Amino acid sequence: MDLPANDELSDYQYRQLLTKTKCFACVGVSANPLRPSYFVIRYLALAGYRVIPVNPAHAGKTLFGEQVVADLASIPKGAEPDIVDIFRRPKEVPAIVEEALSLFPNLIAVWMQIGIKCPEAATLARSKNVIAIQDRCPKIERQRLFGELRMAGFNTRVISSRLKI
């Protein structure tokens, strides 16, 4: 797919990205069911993605059928992520993005969650032909684009007269 030059992916590009992606690595997930990151990985796993939780504090535990790993380097062969989804403070983002870019040559995107922005890491990723998204949530975008937020009256910006889109 085309590489967007900034955060402004079109809905078509988001849809492509979320359809093509098979595996997420989620850095900084919590094992507390009330935390936002837990909501996100639970949702992504139920939606059919493979989700590799990354958090040294919980390494070895199992979340949604996958072993939690301590860091990106510990992700086993065959579980290389298409998207690295980041739940860490902005100052920790550059190191995570650098590591992701060096470990995963087929990486499609680095994704910083709502409230997280790190323009230098985003620029670095784009310089390696990797999509960078800041201050957004893959759960919300997927729910918006694939009809779920419609059920709660959100403005999905999806307009179509077709039965299947």
Add this chain to the structure above:
Amino acid sequence: MSDGTSYGFDTLQIHAGARPDSDTGARQTPIYQTTAYVFRSADHAAALFNLQEVGYIYSRLTNPTVAVLAERISTLEGGIGGVCCSSGHAAQIMALFPLMGPGLNVVSSNRLYGGTVTQFGRTIHRFGWSAKFVDTENLEEVDAAVDENTRALFCESIANPGGYITDIEALAKIADKHGLPLIVDNTSATPFLCKPIDHGATLIVHSTTKYLTGNGTVTGGAIVDSGIFDWSANDKFPSLSQPEPAYHGLKFHETFGPLAYMFHGIAVGLRDLGMTMNPQAAHYTLLGIETLSLRMKKHVENAEKVAAWLEKDPRVESVTYAGLPSSPYYDRIATVCPKGAGALFTFAVKGGYEACVKLVDSLEIFSHVANLGDTRSLIIHSASTTHRQLTPDQQRAAGADPNVVRVSIGIEDPDDLIADLDKALTAATS
């Protein structure tokens, strides 16, 4: 599929939120007349109740027909999402509910629908909430009214009973300065005439009973969130920024980001207050909203004609319609509601209270009803009806003096409306 934001108003008022029914291909939005929805599994049910997934549970919370309307209205307003409810008054309570608590107040314009003056001035005291009414032409007074217990500013875009256009941007600046949301009742203007979010509003409320439905069939309300207010910037909004005890300690803002206010509106507001819109009502409003822009253009065109005629008539003392160049608020049209000043206004009849009552009784096309925003032209003597519970001072502030009648100009032939008024004015003043 395309990015819907690029479509024009006329397209969105027909298509936003609605898609062909995936099972039947039905093109018009079906009326999903059901109370409950079958869960896929126990896990699915648990995820829905935990708000980890979005889906239908029970129609007090969400319903597919109602959801289409909520998305339609929020799209037309340019918001992030909407919640529909049982009436405009319900929308006002639901809008304030996540923000308020005992001892807290809302600073509100005094130019309001009379029912709102009563709701804010009296009834909300039962919840321990209060309202401070201010003259929004005096921005210093507005600013000074905000205290440490204020949780929102409130105004109507084009105020009922008419003739006044609020400088929304000026109020939004004051709200911003104090870290508070501005709530705008956009009932009388509709998003076709006015887009409060573009002027800095945080939340919008509607009585969908009026122009959005457009034909006087059902009551309903809606709340739209702009999605841009930072509920966690200070500690004033614990229902959204702190663990919500009414939802097993969930922090709504942290968990749902810009969707927090709307999720709270459904998961706590509708769940616990139960002011739900029913799918039949949503159906009627969806039918109406498809022609909103066409109707509003004609409402405004007719209102301009009728108001201009009345202003020249010697039996009429004054006309307060912001669409008349003589109005002190005429200059605000260009910025606040560039497509027109609406179709709601008042006029004072020579002969006072008695003449007003006689006028109302002598009309043949205008209907004497307590409503507005119908295709039919409507008239009411506010002082003896909708604004009856108000003190004389409040009546004056709201523009509902005893010698004025309020009209909601419909989309009939304007010459017939003028002839009807002409005949009735003769009867009233002879």
